[in-house]
């Protein structure tokens with residue numbers, strides 16, 4: 001069985017030069033932009049709503065991505081949207097949230113329904129972001145539940161792009177290595 005599976009006739013759509021590790025599972029209505037990467041043991045289920053991932057973003061090992069269905073009170077439900085140049089650390093849980101560009105979600109973090117994370121935010125490892133919270137551009141957030149810790153330094157802002165660039169290089173190396181077997 002492939003790690004990329006259709007559900008109710010809808011199959012994941014993967015852009016150019018995307019790395020999807022063969023141990024990860026992508027199901028249903030999922031779109032992944034060019035040069036993004038999905039690392040070992042990621043589970044992403046676009047069944048009761050959709051998952052969109054932008055370009056050059058990485059979802060690291062063991063992360064779980066899911067969505068919330070549409071209903072009368074909440075006609076759009078909560079899809080999961082991830083922008084460009086986003087780093088999702090190891091074993092992160094993302095559920096029905098919206099993440100803009102150049103964001104780093106620290107390893108082990110949990111991000112719940114309706115959360116909006118604006119451009120250039122860093123979330124500390126192990127943090128919990130409660131439902132519908134908006135994380136403001138340019139800040140570090142840490143804790144459970146998260147609190148705004150401090151503004152990001154220029155170096156940290158630059159690192160958000162660097163982290164994405166590093167993972168584009170990593171996935172290119174993996175694609176080359178897989179092709180050479």
Ligand SMILES: CC(C)(COP(=O)(O)OP(=O)(O)OC[C@H]1O[C@@H](n2cnc3c(N)ncnc32)[C@H](O)[C@@H]1OP(=O)(O)O)[C@@H](O)C(=O)NCCC(=O)NCCS
Nearest residue numbers: 087088089090105106107122123124125126127140142143
């Ligand atoms: C939060 C983080 C960015 C460090 O920020 P920092 O300001 O340099 O933190 P410091 O190490 O100077 O610690 C400052 C304080 O925050 C605390 N702290 C550090 N990381 C924390 C975290 N993830 N959650 C809660 N508190 C944290 C420290 O204990 C310290 O507390 P104290 O002042 O009471 O002693 C870093 O610890 C982190 O979580 N990075 C995420 C890395 C990651 O997951 N990358 C994923 C890709 S692999």
